[in-house]
Amino acid sequence: MKGRRWFSTIQVKLIAIYMLLILISMQVIAVYFVSSVKTSLTETFTNSLNDQARALAVLAADKLTEESLAAPADSGKEASSLSEYVNSLFSRSGSELQVLDASGRVLAASDAYSGYIGKKNTSLMVSQALQGIPDNEQDILDEDNVRKKIITQPIKSSDNRIVGAVYIVAQMTEVNATVDRVNRIFVSGTLIALGLTGVLGVVLAHTITSRSKG
Numbered sequence: 001m002k003g004r005r006w007f008s009t010i011q012v013k014l015i016a017i018y019m020l021l022i023l024i025s026m027q028v029i030a031v032y033f034v035s036s037v038k039t040s041l042t043e044t045f046t047n048s049l050n051d052q053a054r055a056l057a058v059l060a061a062d063k064l065t066e067e068s069l070a071a072p073a074d075s076g077k078e079a080s081s082l083s084e085y086v087n088s089l090f091s092r093s094g095s096e097l098q099v100l101d102a103s104g105r106v107l108a109a110s111d112a113y114s115g116y117i118g119k120k121n122t123s124l125m126v127s128q129a130l131q132g133i134p135d136n137e138q139d140i141l142d143e144d145n146v147r148k149k150i151i152t153q154p155i156k157s158s159d160n161r162i163v164g165a166v167y168i169v170a171q172m173t174e175v176n177a178t179v180d181r182v183n184r185i186f187v188s189g190t191l192i193a194l195g196l197t198g199v200l201g202v203v204l205a206h207t208i209t210s211r212s213k214g
Helices: 002-007 010-061 067-072 074-090 111-116 125-128 173-212
Strands: 096-101 106-109 135-140 147-156 162-171
Touching: 010 096, 010 135, 010 147, 010 162, 010 173, 074 096, 074 106, 074 111, 106 111, 125 135, 125 147, 125 162
Parallel strands: none
Antiparallel strands: 096 106, 096 162, 135 147, 147 162
């Protein structure tokens, strides 16, 4: 009976209110903070990919002139040279990089995707890049439920003609993993805060009760 009466006292109700307020406050902060962190990480990741694509576009521009692609024998040499650029300077784990000519044909690709060389990339984003639209980007979820970012950049010659495009598909695994870690930290922090609030509330309630009796 005493236990039931204690659970119905004003002190216990105050403790419950404080803990509820702490829980609501932590959840609001977590939603805002995690959302901000995710936005910041995604922007940084996207900017990095765009910088990568622009740099590759500059390196590839001189190799995608009409003269260098006129002879079939030279075409293989240029493709090999571009592949070296792609794989030595722009390696990123799990990324797919392609250098395309003005028709959308793949001239060079990262090693894991070298089977696409010679084939045509008909994606809408490639078409946009070949029309001169810069910084194209799109988020997708592949068949393995992995979130990826697609980036395309036009390749322009010295006289500002569109001579090709850069196509990058990169996994966002690192970004999502970081957001998950932040979420776990907030959950742990919330549980610790609730535990401390409960303990301090009980101590405070006991102190108030002892003083009132005295």
